[in-house]
Amino acid sequence: MSRQDQKRNKVTLLDVAKHADVSRATASLVVRKSPLVGAETRERVEAAMRELGYVYNMGAARLRAERSHTIGVVVPNLTNPFFAELLGGMEASVDAAGLVMIIANSGDGPPRQAAVLQRLREHGVDGIILCPAAGTPDDLASKVSDWKLPVVQALRHVTDDIDYAGVDYAAGMEEAVEYLVSLGHQAICFAVHGPVHSAYHERVQGFRESMKRFSLKPDLVIRVPDRVDQIAKEADALFAQGRVPSAVICFNDLVAHGLAAGFYDRGLRIGRDISLIGFDDVADAEAMRPRLTSVSTSPSEIGHNAVALLLERIAQPSLPPRCWISATKLHIRDSCSPLSSS
Amino acid sequence: MSRQDQKRNKVTLLDVAKHADVSRATASLVVRKSPLVGAETRERVEAAMRELGYVYNMGAARLRAERSHTIGVVVPNLTNPFFAELLGGMEASVDAAGLVMIIANSGDGPPRQAAVLQRLREHGVDGIILCPAAGTPDDLASKVSDWKLPVVQALRHVTDDIDYAGVDYAAGMEEAVEYLVSLGHQAICFAVHGPVHSAYHERVQGFRESMKRFSLKPDLVIRVPDRVDQIAKEADALFAQGRVPSAVICFNDLVAHGLAAGFYDRGLRIGRDISLIGFDDVADAEAMRPRLTSVSTSPSEIGHNAVALLLERIAQPSLPPRCWISATKLHIRDSCSPLSSS
Numbered sequence: 001m002s003r004q005d006q007k008r009n010k011v012t013l014l015d016v017a018k019h020a021d022v023s024r025a026t027a028s029l030v031v032r033k034s035p036l037v038g039a040e041t042r043e044r045v046e047a048a049m050r051e052l053g054y055v056y057n058m059g060a061a062r063l064r065a066e067r068s069h070t071i072g073v074v075v076p077n078l079t080n081p082f083f084a085e086l087l088g089g090m091e092a093s094v095d096a097a098g099l100v101m102i103i104a105n106s107g108d109g110p111p112r113q114a115a116v117l118q119r120l121r122e123h124g125v126d127g128i129i130l131c132p133a134a135g136t137p138d139d140l141a142s143k144v145s146d147w148k149l150p151v152v153q154a155l156r157h158v159t160d161d162i163d164y165a166g167v168d169y170a171a172g173m174e175e176a177v178e179y180l181v182s183l184g185h186q187a188i189c190f191a192v193h194g195p196v197h198s199a200y201h202e203r204v205q206g207f208r209e210s211m212k213r214f215s216l217k218p219d220l221v222i223r224v225p226d227r228v229d230q231i232a233k234e235a236d237a238l239f240a241q242g243r244v245p246s247a248v249i250c251f252n253d254l255v256a257h258g259l260a261a262g263f264y265d266r267g268l269r270i271g272r273d274i275s276l277i278g279f280d281d282v283a284d285a286e287a288m289r290p291r292l293t294s295v296s297t298s299p300s301e302i303g304h305n306a307v308a309l310l311l312e313r314i315a316q317p318s319l320p321p322r323c324w325i326s327a328t329k330l331h332i333r334d335s336c337s338p339l340s341s342s
Numbered sequence: 343m344s345r346q347d348q349k350r351n352k353v354t355l356l357d358v359a360k361h362a363d364v365s366r367a368t369a370s371l372v373v374r375k376s377p378l379v380g381a382e383t384r385e386r387v388e389a390a391m392r393e394l395g396y397v398y399n400m401g402a403a404r405l406r407a408e409r410s411h412t413i414g415v416v417v418p419n420l421t422n423p424f425f426a427e428l429l430g431g432m433e434a435s436v437d438a439a440g441l442v443m444i445i446a447n448s449g450d451g452p453p454r455q456a457a458v459l460q461r462l463r464e465h466g467v468d469g470i471i472l473c474p475a476a477g478t479p480d481d482l483a484s485k486v487s488d489w490k491l492p493v494v495q496a497l498r499h500v501t502d503d504i505d506y507a508g509v510d511y512a513a514g515m516e517e518a519v520e521y522l523v524s525l526g527h528q529a530i531c532f533a534v535h536g537p538v539h540s541a542y543h544e545r546v547q548g549f550r551e552s553m554k555r556f557s558l559k560p561d562l563v564i565r566v567p568d569r570v571d572q573i574a575k576e577a578d579a580l581f582a583q584g585r586v587p588s589a590v591i592c593f594n595d596l597v598a599h600g601l602a603a604g605f606y607d608r609g610l611r612i613g614r615d616i617s618l619i620g621f622d623d624v625a626d627a628e629a630m631r632p633r634l635t636s637v638s639t640s641p642s643e644i645g646h647n648a649v650a651l652l653l654e655r656i657a658q659p660s661l662p663p664r665c666w667i668s669a670t671k672l673h674i675r676d677s678c679s680p681l682s683s684s
Contacts, residue, residue, distance in 0.1 A: 070461050072444075078426040079625075087420055091447060095454075100461045102414075103445040105433060112437075119412050119442045123465035229628035257629055264631040283421075286571035287599055289606040 011052045020048035053318055071101045071310065072120035072128040076108035076195070079227075080254050081282045082299050086155070089303025090129065097311060099126070106133040108195050121149060127310045131155045134195030150313040154306040156198045157323075163313055164323045165306035169199055170206030172295040172328030173249070176277045177210035179293075179330055180247045184339035185275060189220040189238050189245040191255050193231070203251065203279070220245065228258045235262025246339055247275035253282050256292055256335075275336035291333035301326055353394045362390035395660050413443045413652065414462035414470040418450035418537070421569075422596050423624045424641050428497070431645025432471065439653060441468070448475040450537045463491060469652045473497045476537030492655040496648040498540045499665075505655055506665045507648035511541055512548030514637040514670030515591070518619045519552035521635075521672055522589045526681035527617060531562040531580050531587040533597050535573070545593065545621070562587065570600045577604020588681055589617035595624050598634055598677075617678035633675035643668055 017027035022045060029037045030045040037045075048054070071094055075083050087103065094101045104120060106113035113133040120128055127150035132140065141161035144151045152163040173190075180188050190207045192200070204221055211218035222238055224231045231254075238245055238259075250256040256278035260270055268274045271290045278285050278294030285292040305324045313319060359369035364387060371379045372387040379387075390396070413436055417425050429445065436443045446462060448455035455475040462470055469492035474482065483503035486493045494505040515532075522530055532549045534542070546563055553560035564580055566573045573596075580587055580601075592598040598620035602612055610616045613632045620627050620636030627634040647666045655661060 068461070068464070070465070078420060078429055079423065081421065081423065084420040084426075087447070091449070100446070100454075100457050102458070102461065102465075103447070104442070105429070105445070107433070112442075115442050116444070119410070119444065122410070123412070123444075227625055229625040232629060257626070261629050261631050283569055283571040284599070287574060287603050289603050 011054050013054070016045065016048045016052055016054045019052060020045045067126050067314075068124045069099045070123070070125045071099055071307070072123075072125040073101055073103045074106050074113060074116055074120070074128065074130045075103065076106050076131055076133050078105055080252065081284055082252060082254075082280045082297075085282055085299040086303045089300030090307050091303075092300075093304045093307035093311075097307070106131075108133045110135050110137065121147060125149075127151065127314050129154050129306045129310055132158045132197065134197040134200075150310055150317060152306050152310045152313060154302060158198070160323070161321050163309045163321055165302055165309055165326075166199070166324070167297045167302055167326045168328055169202040169297075170209070172279065172297065172330075173203055173206030174210040175328060175330040176249045176279070176295050177207065177214070179332070180249070180275060180277065180336065181214050181216070183247075183275065183336060185247040186216055186339075187220070187243070187245045187247070188216065189222055189243070189248045190251070191222050191224050191238065191248055191259060192251040193224045193226050193255055194251065200251075207249065224255060224258065228254050231255060231258025232261035232265060235259050235266065245274070247277070247336065249277045250279055252280045253278040253285050253292065253294055255279075256294070257284060257288065260288060260292075271335045271337050277336060281331045285331070285333070288335075290335050293333045293335045294331050296329045296331050298326055298329075353396050355396070358387065358390045358394055358396045361394060362387045409468050409656075410466045411441045412465070412467045413441055413649070414465075414467035415443055415445045416448050416455060416458055416462070416470065416472045417445060418448050418473055418475050420447055422594065423626055424594060424596075424622045424639075427624055427641040428645045431642030432649050433645075434642075435646045435649035435653075439649070448473075450475045452477050452479065463489060467491075469493065469656050471496050471648045471652055474500045474539065476539040476542075492652055492659065494648050494652045494655060496644060500540065502665070503663050505651045505663055507644055507651050507668075508541070508666070509639045509644055509668045510670055511544040511639075512551070514621065514639065514672075515545055515548030516552040517670060517672040518591045518621070518637050519549065519556070519558075521674070522591070522617060522619065522678065523556050523558070525589075525617065525678060527589040528558055528681075529562070529585070529587045529589070530558065531564055531585070531590045532593070533564050533566050533580060533590055533601060534593040535566045535568050535597055536593065542593075549591065566597060566600065570596050573597060573600025574603035574607060577601050577608065587616070589619070589678065591619045592621055594622050595620040595627050595634065595636055597621075598636070599626060599630065602630060602634075613677045613679050619678060623673045627673070627675070630677075632677050635675045635677045636673050638671045638673045640668055640671075 013027050014024050017024045022041060026037060027045050030042050073090060091101055104116035106116055110133050129152050131154050136158045138158050141159040144162060152165060154165050157164040208218040224234050238248060248259060250259060256276055263270055263274055270276050278292045281294040281296035285294040309322060309324060355369050356366050359366045364383060368379060369387050372384050415432060433443055446458035448458055452475050471494050473496050478500045480500050483501040486504055494507060496507045499506040550560040566576050580590060590601060598618055605612055605616055612618050620634045623636040623638035627636040651666060
C-alpha cells in the first residue's frame with residue numbers, strides 16, 4: 001500500500017463532514033443515500049468524500065462487514081479448454097482463500113454480459129473477475145466505480161482504470177515468429193479466429209511487427225471458423241490466392257487442432273511438410289501427435305493472478321489500478337522442422 | 343399436469359386450517375414460520391399441509407412472486423469439453439426463457455458441492471441443475487425438500503425422488519459392443535477413468551452385460567489417468583498381462599484422444615491395427631484423424647431437457663418426480679475396421 005493510500009484509510013466521516021462544512025449526521029445521511037439531504041449539500045459532501053478518498057473506505061467497511069465469501073467470474077465462452085485451465089487456476093486460489101466461485105458465461109456479447117453482471121451484483125458477490133466480452137463499451141470503469149464493487153479484468157482489457165491480469169500476447173507472437181525464422185521459414189501465416197478484442201489485437205499486432213522486423217510479409221493473417229470441427233474444412237483458405245506457407249502460427253491450440261486435421265486431409269505431414277505452432281499450450285497440445293509446439297500463456301497462472309488482484313482490491317479498495325502481465329514461454333515439441341528438411 | 347396435481351393446486355390455506363382444526367390466522371403463522379405457534383399446533387398444521395399438498399403451492403407462490411430469473415448449475419468439472427457442450431445446450435434454453443444461468447464447479451467432491459449449493463441458495467436462484475459429485479450422499483432428496491427449492495439432477499442421479507435428465511449409457515455401450523462384434527472383434531477393452539458415480543456404473547455394467555450376451559470376456563475394464571496429456575503414457579496398461587485387444591471402447595472422447603496419442607507412439611494405426619470408439623461425440627471427435635467413431639450422448643439435448651424439467655418444476659412444484667432419458671446414437675466415422683483387415 002502506498003503512503004497516500006495509508007493516509008486515505010485514516011479518513012473518518014467526521015473529516016468529511018468538516019471538509020464539507022456540514023454536521024456528521026448530515027454527512028452520514030449522504031453516505032446512506034437518504035433523500036432527506038438537498039442536492040447541493042449532497043454534492044458538497046460527495047465532493048469532500050472524493051477528495052479525501054472516503055467513498056472507498058466505506059466500500060471496504062461494507063465489504064468487511066457483509067462479505068458473502070463468493071467471487072463471480074464472467075467468461076466469454078467455455079468451449080475452449082483454455083478457459084477450463086484458467087478457471088482451474090482461479091479455483092485453486094479461491095479455495096485456498098476459503099471462498100466459493102460462481103461462473104457466468106457472457107457468450108462474448110455485451111447485452112448478455114450486462115445481464116450476468118447485474119445478477120452477480122444482486123447476488124452480493126464480494127467481487128468480480130471479468131474477461132470482457134468483445135465489444136464491451138469502454139465506460140466499464142465508471143460503471144464499476146458506481147457499483148462500489150471490486151472488479152478485475154482478466155485476459156482482455158477495455159480500460160486502464162481497472163485492475164488487469166493478462167499475458168504478453170505480443171511477446172508470445174514474437175517468440176513464435178523468431179523460432180520459425182531461426183528454422184529458415186519466411187512464408188509464415190497467422191491463422192486467427194473468434195471475436196475481436198484486446199487480446200486479438202495484441203496477437204495480430206505482435207505477429208505483424210515481428211514479421212516486419214525480419215523484413216517478411218506481415219499480412220498473411222487468415223481467418224478460420226470458430227468451431228474446431230469446422231476448421232479442418234477451411235484449412236484450404238491458407239493456401240488460397242497462390243499462397244504456399246511453410247509454417248502456420250495459430251491463434252490458439254484449438255485452431256492448431258483443427259488445422260492439423262485439415263493438413264492430414266491434404267496429405268501434409270506436420271513437422272515435415274509444414275510447421276505448426278499453437279498458442280496457449282493447453283493439455284491438448286501435449287496430447288496431439290506429433291506433439292504440438294505451442295506458446296504457453298500459463299492460463300492457470302493468469303487465473304491465480306486475477307484472484308490475487310481481486311483479493312487485494314477487496315482488502316484495500318483505494319489501491320491504484322494495477323496491471324499484472326505474465327510472460328509467455330515457447331514450449332518446443334515436435335510440430336516444427338527446419339525449412340531445408342521439407 | 344395430472345388430475346391429482348390440478349386438485350392439489352386448488353388447496354387454500356383455509357382448507358389447511360380446517361383440516362388441522364385451527365384458525366386461518368394460526369395456519370398463516372405456521373406458514374410464515376412464526377415462533378408464536380406451539381410445537382404441537384405447528385406439527386398438526388404442517389401435517390395438514392403435507393397431506394393436502396399445500397406446502398408446494400406456497401413454494402410456487404413464493405417463486406412466482408420473488409423470482410430472481412436466475413438458474414444455478416453445478417457441474418463436477420470443466421476440463422472435459424462435454425461439459426461445455428452440455429452448458430451450451432442449457433444456455434440456449436435458459437436464454438430463450440429470459441433467464442440467466444450461473445455455474446458453479448463442485449470439483450466432483452461433496453464438501454465443495456455442499457458449499458456451492460449453499461451459496462446458490464443464499465443467492466436466491468429460482469432453481470438448481472445439479473450433476474451430483476461422486477460420493478454425494480443419497481439423502482440429497484430430503485435436503486432438497488427442506489430447501490423448498492426446485493432441483494433437477496443431470497447426467498448422474500443419486501435418488502429417484504428428484505427429477506433427472508440423463509442418457510441411456512448402458513444402451514450406448516451396447517451399441518458400441520454390437521458394432522465391434524459385427525466387425526469381428528472379440529478382444530474388446532473398455533478404458534475408463536475419473537470418479538465413480540451412477541453414469542460410471544451404468545457404462546461399466548452396460549459394457550459387461552453386452553460382452554456377456556456375446557459370450558465374450560467381460561472383465562477387460564482398464565483404468566487410465568484423468569488428464570488427457572497423461573493418458574498416452576499409460577496406454578500400455580491396455581496391453582499388460584499379455585492382453586492383445588483388437589478394439590478399445592473409451593469412457594469418453596477425452597480418453598479416446600489420449601489413447602490415440604498412445605497408439606501413435608506404439609506405432610499402431612487407428613482404424614487399421616486397432617479399432618477405437620469414443621463416447622459422447624463432442625466436436626473433438628469430428629476433428630480427430632482418423633475421425634473418431636463415437637457414441638453420441640447429445641450433451642446439448644441433455645442440457646435442454648434439464649432446463650425444461652427445471653422450468654416445469656418451478657411452475658408446478660407438486661409434479662411427481664420425473665426421469666427423462668435420452669437415447670444414444672452410434673456415430674460411425676473412420677476409427678474402426680473389420681478384424682480380418684488388421
